[in-house]
Amino acid sequence: MAEEKNTLNEEAVATNDTEQEETIEEVFGEAEVVVETSATEELEKKIASLEAELEEKENRYLRLQADFENSRRRARLDYEAAQKYRAQSLISDLLPVLDNFERALNVETDNEQTKSLLQGMEMIHRTLLDALKKEGVEPIESQGKEFDPNFHQAVMQVEEEGFDSNIVVEEFQKGYLLKDRVIRPAMVKVNQ
């Protein structure tokens, strides 16, 4: 846009110049025209240099504008990523709490008081899981599924009859996803 404008102006100046030289030449002859021309040339040089400077300034402006746009886009993406996984650090620290809950809830009992305490713990466990789910945390399914190295970590391999090969036959420790990110793979036993 700016370049087009500059080119048009240069043409206008060039046309003016030619017309003027002819007029003076017709009236006063050769020698005097030299004086006039050198003054005009100086002014024209000045114009050319100003136009070059203008173009450079315009380009500098456009470059800064592009940098600005990029920086804004990058900042937005950084912010969104930070928001998406905002609670990851706390969630990672809460995984041992989930593990211990699962272990503690495995108790078998006939005692009434212990039973009622276990019920209370189950309720707390559920509240905790719900809060985590709301933030985007989901347990990874593994038992009976095909082994997937993206989600499962094989800590033991067996050859058992009655199971298809490459199937998870036992889960030692639950894995968890935060949205699309694995924050801990499931530790599993795989049938070969």
Added chain:
Amino acid sequence: MAEEKNTLNEEAVATNDTEQEETIEEVFGEAEVVVETSATEELEKKIASLEAELEEKENRYLRLQADFENSRRRARLDYEAAQKYRAQSLISDLLPVLDNFERALNVETDNEQTKSLLQGMEMIHRTLLDALKKEGVEPIESQGKEFDPNFHQAVMQVEEEGFDSNIVVEEFQKGYLLKDRVIRPAMVKVNQ
């Protein structure tokens, strides 16, 4: 800087111009100088307009640069604030878990199995509190402290002998801070 340069150039042009007019005037008289002057004037007008355009472009560049700087600063502050309280939403959802833990752990028992289960729960509770503390969560102190409406919410007022006035005599529900932010005030009974 750019303005200073422009002014110098204008002076140089003006000097050139005067010298030239005189020379032509001496040699060819009045009428012909008019032709030369109007051509020069046109070039000078052009120069003045280019210089004005240059100055405007320079100012536009400086304004954009200032906008860029502001936008960058704002983005950094937004990001830092988002990071500082990043886990607040999850933490708020975990407060009922903490409340229920405190209630459940208040059980008194002689049964060995219940005792061992309670010990397990205490361990889980401590792990949970440690994870929250690492993220910047602290319980608000209230019992025996002077009532402070910034941290305490008075749900009951009493007049008891043996206590100073405006002192928290009982805490009904724990309050919590996330760094410098109260995410839940402590619910308390105050002595008037």
